[in-house]
Ligand SMILES: Nc1ncnc2c1ncn2[C@@H]1O[C@H](COP(=O)(O)OP(=O)(O)OP(=O)(O)O)[C@@H](O)[C@H]1O
Ligand SMILES: C[C@H](N)[C@H](N)CCCCCC(=O)O
């Protein structure tokens with residue numbers, strides 16, 4: 098079983114959007130795909146990300162059909178915040194996250210793990226999303242936005258991943274400020290990262306090189 102940890106430069110950048118495309122792309126090349134949202138915050142009735150990811154997996158993987166959204170989450174919290182802040186009773190136990198990860202991994206060929214927010218989001222006072230990605234020993238896909246300001250956010254996240262010697266790739270979710278991206282951001286990416294790619298155009302290529 099393989100896994101891929103999907104993170105981003107922050108919240109609302111397109112992790113779920115990209116993970117949904119990854120589920121479709123991995124299924125198309127014949128892999129049984131699974132998804133895991135270790136911690137979801139901002140949950141009212143049911144976890145929205147986990148629900149969307151589960152429904153997509155259920156379309157392509159029969160071993161996920163008997164699950165409910167909360168079965169692919171280790172923790173859900175109502176406060177829309179970093180897990181450390183949302184977990185007011187300090188319930189989070191990392192062991193529970195790893196146990197759920199291993200349980201779900203038995204149901205698929207590749208398990209897509211969606212983080213909460215960005216890399217440096219605290220899960221506990223001393224343990225962040227990036228630490229979870231490292232400990233899972235999963236390659237990381239960093240989703241970056243296309244809006245003005247993304248160069249700085251992207252470079253900071255790349256530094257964080259490199260400093261922890263994590264195997265990663267990154268992509269641009271061409272969504273916000275899409276029209277101005279070619280002038281405002283792309284010249285730098287073309288110059289420094291000529292192989293940069295976007296969720297919109299190159300997800301199949303990424304998936305094929307990943308297997
Ligand atoms: N390329 C896109 N095209 C259309 N809608 C998009 C695109 N990317 C993101 N969105 C929309 O923007 C919103 C935020 O995207 P998404 O939920 O994937 O972010 P996220 O990084 O998963 O956020 P969170 O940190 O809450 O998990 C969603 O409503 C999503 O449908
Ligand atoms: C609620 C939101 N949709 C995410 N699940 C959590 C985002 C946490 C961001 C924390 C931070 O970077 O300040």
Ligand SMILES: [Mg+2]
Pocket residue numbers: 112113114146211
């Ligand atoms: Mg999400």
